[in-house]
Amino acid sequence: MSKPAKTPKPTPARTTFRHGDLHRTLLAAGIELARAGGPTAVILREATRRAGVAPNAAYRHFSSHAELLAAVRAHALSQLARAIEAEIAAIPPRRRGAALARAHLRAVGIGYLTFALHQPGLFRTAFTNTQPVAGDSDKAKTGASGLNPFQLLGHALDLMALHRLLPPRRRAGVEYLAWSAVHGLAFLIIDGPLHHASPAEIATLSERLILMVEKGLSS
Amino acid sequence: MSKPAKTPKPTPARTTFRHGDLHRTLLAAGIELARAGGPTAVILREATRRAGVAPNAAYRHFSSHAELLAAVRAHALSQLARAIEAEIAAIPPRRRGAALARAHLRAVGIGYLTFALHQPGLFRTAFTNTQPVAGDSDKAKTGASGLNPFQLLGHALDLMALHRLLPPRRRAGVEYLAWSAVHGLAFLIIDGPLHHASPAEIATLSERLILMVEKGLSS
DNA sequence: CTCAAATGTGGACACCGTTCACATGCAGCA
C-alpha cells in the first residue's frame, strides 16, 4: 500500500526507469534465497525477478553469478560472526581469568552451532566451497568487532593459552583442531544423521563436544 | 582398436541397438565425473554422452538425476568404508587389548582423512546433503566388511569402551563427537583454509586431532 | 511366430547463466 499499485505484478515495480539501489536489492534477494534454500538456491534470475528487473540488469552490479554468490557468502559469514559475538557478550560479567577463558571458548562454539542450527541455509552458504577464510581481512565477512569467525576463535584460544588451559607450546594450529570439531558437528546437525535430533539432544551433544575439545587440548 | 571403428565418434559407439549394461555404464560415468569434480559435476547428459547414448536413455535406468547421484554417492561411501578397512587391516598384528583399541580408532580416523585427501571429489559426493547414513543398512554403501563408515567408527568406539579407554557410561552418542572432529578436519582440508597445506602439515594435524579426540573422550 | 514389454531415439519444453546490441535517463559541462 505504500507505493501506487500501478502494475499488479508480484513486485510493485518501480515507476522510474532507474532502480536506485539495485546492487543492494539484488544482494538482499540473494541473501533471502540463501536463507531459505542454501547456496544452490541462489539463482541470479530469481534475484532479478524479485527486484522487478530484467535478468541482464544484474550484470551491471555483479560480473557473474559467482560474484553475487560470493557477496551473499560474505554476508552469511558476517552473520555467523555476529552470532558468536552475541554469545560472547552473554558471558556472565563476573567471570575472570581461566573461567573467563573457558567461557569464551564455549561461547564461540555454542554461537557457531546455534547459528548453524537456526540458519542452516546461510550457514551452508557461508561454507560453500570457495576461497579460504582464515587470513581474509574482508570487512564484509566480519561481525561488529571487525573479526571474522575464524579470528574470533583464535582470540578465544589465545585466552586459553594465556591462562595455561592449553600448553602455549602447542598453541600453533590449534584453531584448526577446535574448528574441525565444531564445524563437523554443525554439519552432522544440518545435513547428517543428527538432522532429526531434538533441540535438547543437540544441546547436550554440543556441550559434550566442547568439553571434549577443552579436555583434548589441555594435554 | 579393439572394436571396429564404424563411427569415429569419441565413444566407439556400439553396433547393437541395445547397449547391454547401460545402468552400470552410466553409474561408472557418474562416478568418474564425481571423482573429477565432486557432486555438482555429475551431469546426467554428460554421463549419457560418455555412454554413447541419447540423454533420455538414462531414464530407463534412473528415475531422475537425483537417483543417479544417489547411486554415485552410495559408491563413494562404499569406497570410503574400504579406505577405512584398509587402514584397520594395516594395524600391526601384535597389538592387543587397549593398544589395539587405540590403534583401531586411529585407523578409522586416518582412513577417513586419507580418503578425503586423495579422493576429494568422491568424498564431497559422499556427503552431499541428502539422507542420513547412520542407521542405513544399504549394502551399496558398505565396504568389504559389510559395514558403512559410520558403523566402522561405532565398532572402534565399542573397542575403546571395552578397554575402559572411554567411560562406558558415556558411550552413547560418542560416535557423533568423534565423527564431528574427523569430518570437520576433512572439510578444512578439502574446502577450507587447509586446502593449500602440505601433506606433512596435514599428517601432523591429523595425528594431533586424533589425540585430541582420544584424550577428550577419556573423561 | 506373435506380441507385449523393455529399451533407446527424436523432438520439445522450461529453466539456468551469459552475451550482444540497443534504449533510456541522469549528470556534468558548455
Added chain:
DNA sequence: TGCTGCATGTGAACGGTGTCCACATTTGAG
C-alpha cells in the same frame, strides 16, 4: 539552459541442463 557521454536497464538470443512425450526397435516369453 541545452548537449552529450556514461551508467544503467531492456530484448532477444545462445548453449547448457533436467525432464516429458510420442515413437521406433529389439528382445524374450507364450
